[in-house]
């Protein structure tokens with residue numbers, strides 16, 4: 001069959017069966033097989049229109065309020081808008097709409113304008129930038145920090161500045177795309193070790209001793225599984241081989257460790273990690289990314305990270321908001337505590353109900369449903385019940401581990417979580433996850 005007709009077939013099967021796998025995978029496969037961009041784009045647009053006309057597109061939902069424990073969500077194909085319990089936001093501490101954070105952004109806009117107007121190396125640095133960098137360095141227990149426009153660009157810029165063609169990047173198999181992209185851009189050799197398997201990492205390091213710089217990169221909390229990297233053990237192995245350790249704290253900053261200081265604080269290895277990378281867009285509630293570490297390492301990265309050098313600096317509004325958010329985390333320690341209360345409650349209830357979930361509680365709880373049709377049916381039913389949850393299909397996760405990805409915030413009330421649990425259980429029965437239908 002020609003590749004173009006493969007794509008036609010994929011589109012038809014999507015139209016015939018709403019439970020079919022969404023066409024993203026089919027399109028990627030067809031492109032790999034040689035279908036040109038215009039053909040793929042036209043057919044993909046048709047498939048998206050089809051899903052949208054039925055109100056079944058689970059992507060690109062528009063929020064009409066801040067992304068918090070509850071939000072008003074646009075539903076153009078139905079009544080217009082719905083108030084939903086939000087289990088899909090990474091605003092873990094509820095700071096995106098905190099009055100102090102918003103006020104800091106407004107004040108910075110009035111003083112310095114809405115945009116930075118230049119890259120950080122030229123004239124894109126403001127007092128709000130330096131204030132944030134100092135706060136981030138203190139929060140992480142490091143000498144220096146440098147901000148980027150996003151967490152994605154921080155990983156891409158840092159990894160490709162630290163490593164080059166004579167070097168080696170070693171990633172956990174579940175590492176975020178931004179680390180993979182950074183490794184590819186660096187031109188270094190890329191090796192992968194089994195998820196959280198310290199012995200395997202030890203072997204990979206032992207077998208690859210010739211590279212000049214060897215950078216091991218892991219995540220504080222993994223974005224699709226919600227589990228933590230065993231940083232103390234990983235650090236021991238990395239030190240044994242005289243390699244460097246980068247920890248992406250996108251999901252652990254503001255979440256793990258005393259006062260939300262992150263994964264290093266949680267594992268008692270603060271001050272020992274070579275490079276912390278993170279985002280300002282999740283628990284910190286704003287937007288942007290950062291790297292923190294020893295002064296000389298951060299200075300080098302500041303001058304050599306291409307994603308920093310060739311990109312406009314984060315807006316003063318954003319850096320001011322993020323600095324204010326770190327102050328709030330320090331002042332309102334109950335937020336981290338309440339987040340964990342919510343994590344423990346939802347995790348234990350899902351476990352009691354018999355769902356296949358992560359072993360330990362965390363603000364990211366994957367509910368493994370194991371097939372695309374069940375995932376689609378459950379997600380649609382949950383959305384109809386006003387529970388906004390992310391569905392994670394292949395290729396974002398392996399076939400057979402398709403999942404609902406639940407994320408929690410400090411602002412969720414017990415009532416909201418109980419209602420969400422009731423709906424998740426009913427959707428699971430209706431989709432046949434437990435082998436029988438729920439009573440009406």
Ligand SMILES: Cc1ncc(COP(=O)(O)O)c(C=O)c1O
Nearest residue numbers: 150151152176223250279281288
């Ligand atoms: C582990 C991880 N690293 C990096 C990023 C990128 O951060 P940002 O959204 O700020 O670009 C994300 C998520 O978006 C992530 O989950």
